[in-house]
Amino acid sequence: MKSKKCIAWVVYSILLVVIAVVLVLVVRDNGIYPSGDDTFYHIYRGEYVYKSIKSGDFFPKLDKNWYNGVELMRFWPPMCAYVMAFLDMLCGGDIYAGYLAYIVVTFILSALSFAFVGERIGRPYLGMIFGIVWYFMPNNLYALFAEGNLPRVFSMIILPLFIYHIYDFQERKRALSLMHIAVSFFFLCMCHLGYAGMIIVSVLIYLIVYGIVNRKQFVISVKIILSILLGFMMAGFYVIPSLTNAASTDSFDKSDAFFQSAFVSLNPVGRVNGVAAFYFGLAAFLIILIGAVGSYGRSIPGFLTALIIFFLTTKTGQLVVKILPGHEMLWMLRFISIALCFMFMSLMYWDKLKKKVMAVLIALLVIDIIPSYKYIVGEKTKVKPEKRLESIAKNSLLDKAKEICDQRIALLDLSTLDATGAYMTASYGDSDMSAFGAGWEAAVTSDNIVMLNRAVEEGYFPYIFDRALDLGCDTVLIRMDRIKLKHFSLGVMEETATAQGYELVASNSLYRLYHRETGYKYFGNVTEYTGIGIGKDARTISLAYPDVMETSDPNINHYTVSELSKYKVVYLANFEYDDRELAETHIKNLADAGIRVVILADRIPEDKTQRINTFLGVSAQRIEFENGYPLLNVRNYGWLDLDLFPNGYAKWNTYYLNGLDDVYGTFVDNDLELAFYGTKYNDNIVFLALNLPYYFSLTRDRNAERIIADFLTIPAEELPNRKIVPLDIDFEKDKIIIRSDSDEVNTTLSYHDIYSGRVYESNNLTYVNAGETVIRLTTVKPYLSYGMTLAGIVLLACYVYVNLKYQRKIDESNH
Structure with a gap:
């Protein structure tokens, strides 16, 4: 019997190697490899780690090439990068061979993963078959070759083991299974932390279903959850730094894109027609339905879990997901492979299912895979x-662009080239620095680049070239079909570029390339702005009025009166405060000093005691308009008729004002004259409602522009006074040395919380004064992160030990 098993494993191993070789040979000749939106991001990380290790740096902290300097290993789990680096090393530094080796490794290991599960359950041959089918499931192929999500592909190796150990503990209640659950979840966290979170959600659904089906299994579920939490704690050395000061997701809620109709998810013809989309699988869905109805005991909770997950991926399920806390992180279509893994595991445990029926079900799965070729x-x-x-x-x-670039490139194509473009700026041929990159979650300058992208879409050319220079980009490459502004003037674009020192170097039907000659390898800038914007929504005004400086801190209490007195205008939009009275005193002091303070009434902080949005005695009251504003009566202009709201904004939720001293603008609603524009305290404190600046940014309405010009007092498209200054910068392993002859210099390097030195931050960028500045690269919360990992390991050991002792007592009492 043992010899037969050994022969079977040898034959299976040879079969896996043959399939892997055929697979990579086909991929090598497909003409589009490495394919996938994010593939080159992960290839670049692997290459970056490989080169760093060769130079003696085993955990590189800062990559200067992307996003004006990015902590490439902090905000994305390290496992995939180190695996890619190891494979690059085995392939002699050939990144493309390393990618093909990654496909071989993930295929063989994921197949062996299911084969191991089959062996443990007592169904080794079924496990071997499932191992091969699992890798080629359409959604898994989509993740590898269309999305290019290589860490999630690596998770496919660990996921079957993780779910198996949950099933195993529920069935046999072995204490060691708890350790296996914790350890496997630790590795899932090391692959893809976001995906690990999705797996937790799926397991919670499974445990709820399991509890309902089996009843009185609460203690078992609690133990499983505790094991998962201990696995999460073991990853503390990575988790704590990665979640500390990560890029805000407020402006990046992509969850709506991760739901689709059930028809798309189950339509096998879509792949035949070349439509790249998440595919749940018609065959898989039918098997899940059969299992949910016809299976029993150990199998049925997994089938029901898969069915619930499928429902939650649909447009109808989206209505349910949207009411959950943290729904913006629930990218439900990414849950498909988790649901399929539950399906395979439940099929493995469905031991009463006849072999002929199982063979038919496997055949259906294989047939459904074929269009994904x-x-x-x-x-x-x-x-x-x-x-x-x-x-x-x-x-x-x-x-x-790479030939003429001196310091940094701004590739303004709105990610048309995906991670491929980011890779090419940083590693194709000569290495060049870029204001953009891939994996925006790691970018400190995410707000800056979002605004640049928006400026391209909406055609704010003065802002584009000025802020490109602010980010240290002497080379600007714009994809013209990304500009959505109708009837824009190419002549105006050229004049704007020329006025800021950029010359057109090359162009074709899609791209225009500009370069500003500075004469310096590294340069920064010293800039004087007329206005400053504070608050989460203040950046919008800078698109049309680039002389208003953007800031990263929305809290008005964090700015001193003397600091703000350098500006003629202070613009507050969706700002915060710690102490309202102190904030109001600051504003009054600024107004008394002749500084104009403009306060956007939309989203004024709420007074917790009165439960109203109020500041300086002015309260903002909610109102909704449909299709367009009513006529607006504005001082100096009379009645103004603004254009209708743009497509997608038929309902406009906003505010009007109560409590103004002098009213400058009103409108009539239900026979009531309501104020939207006026002053408080003195003429220098101006309140504005109706969210007019945002409306103007969408429409470029001339009447809205007249109102904004009236209260802002800064000319539209006026540029700040920006002076280029030379810098001498040395990038070393654990430090950056900057030499400057000027004070208050924007180095154009992104600012990180791991910096230690005589530097300060403004708008996510690093500033230095004259002289030599040494910035040391430290570690974020080292004691807490390492302590959490150590605690997780110790607690897991204690947890397993206690459960082992308890298990032995039960065994002894049974004897």
Whole structure:
């Protein structure tokens, strides 16, 4: 019997190697590899780690090439990067061979993962079959070849083991299974922390279903949850730094894109027609339905869990998900592979199912996989990656941009090239720094680049070139079809670029390349702004009025009166305060000093005692308009008729004002004259409602612009006074040395909380004064993060030990 098993394992191992070799040979010749939106991001991280290790740095802290300096290993789990680096090393530094090796490794290990589960359950041959089918499930192929989510692909190795150990503990209540649950979840966290969170949600659904089906299994579920939490604690050395000061997701709620109709999820023809979309699988869905109705005992909770997850991926399920806390992180279509893993595990445990029926179900799954072959075979042109990138560089003018760039490139294509463009700026040919990159979650400057992208879409050319210079970009490459502004003037764009020192170097039907000659390898800038914007919504005004400085801190109490007195205008929009009385005193002091303070009434902080939005005695009251504003009566202009709201904004939720001293603007609603514009305390404190600045940014309405000009007193498209200054910068392993001849210099490097030195931050960028500044790269909360990991390991050991002792007592009493 043992010899038969050994032979089976040898044959299976050979089969896996043969399949893996055929797979990578086909991928190598498909003409589009490495394919996938994010693939080059993970290839770059692996290459970055590989080169760092070669230079003696085993955990590099800062990569200067992306996002004006990014902590590439902090905000994304490290496992995939180190695996890619190891494979690059085995392949002699060939990143493309390393990518193909990654496919081989993940295929073989994920297949062996399910084969191991089958062996443990007593169904080794079924486990071997499922291992191969699991890797080629359409959604898994989509993750690898369309999304390019290589860490999630690596999670496919661990996920079956994790779910198996949950099933195993529920069935046999072995204490060691608790340790296996914790350890496997630790590795899931090390692969993809966000995906690990999705797995937790799925397990909670499963445990609830399991409790309902089996009853009185509460203690078992609690033990499983505790094991998962201990696994999470073991990852503390990574988790705590990654969640500390991570990029805000307020402006990046992508969850709506991760729901789709059930028809799309179950339509096998979509892949035949070349539609790249998440595919749950018609065969898988039918199997889950059969299992939910016909299975029993150990199998049915997994089938029901998979069915619930499928429902939650649909547009109808979205209505349920949207009412949950943290719903913006529930990208439900990413849950599909988790649901499928529960399906496979439940099939494994469905031991009463006849072999012939099982064979039919497997055949259905294999047939359903066939249309996904396009992900693997691609275009079958045998074009090498180097040639493909060369063609992309030529067509996008990136080759010329890299030739002329002195310090940094701004590739303003709104991610048309995905991670490929980011990789090419940083690692294709010569290494160049870029204001953009891939994996925005790691970017301290995420707000800055969002605004640049928005400026491109909406055609704010003065803002584009000024803020590109603010980010240290002497080279600007714009994809013209990303500009959504109708009837924009190319002549105006050229005049704006020329006025700011940029010259047109090259152009084609899609791209225009600009360069500003500075004469310096590294440069910063010293800038004087007329106005300053404070608050989460203050950035919008800077698009049309770039002489208003953006800030990263929305709290008005964190600014001194003397600091704000340098500006003629202070603009507050969706601001915060710790102490309202102190904030109001600051504003009055500024107004008394002749500084104009403009307060946008929309989202004024709420007074917790009165439960109203109020500041300086002015309260904001809610109102909703449909399709457009009513006529607005404004001082100096009379009645103004503004254009209708743009598409997608038929309902406009906003505010009007009560408590103004002098009213400058009103409108009539239900025969009531209501104020939206006026002053309080003195003429220098101006309140504005109706969210007019945002409306103007969307429509460029001339009448809205007249109102804004009336209260802001800064000319539209007026530029700040910006002076380029030379810098001498040395990037070393654990420090950055900057030499400057000027004070208050924006180094154009992003500011990180790991910096230690005589530096300060403004608008997410690092500022230094004259002389030599040494910035040391430290570690975020080292004691807490390492302590959490140590505590997780110790507690897990104690937890397993106690459960082992308890298990032995039960065994002894049974004997």
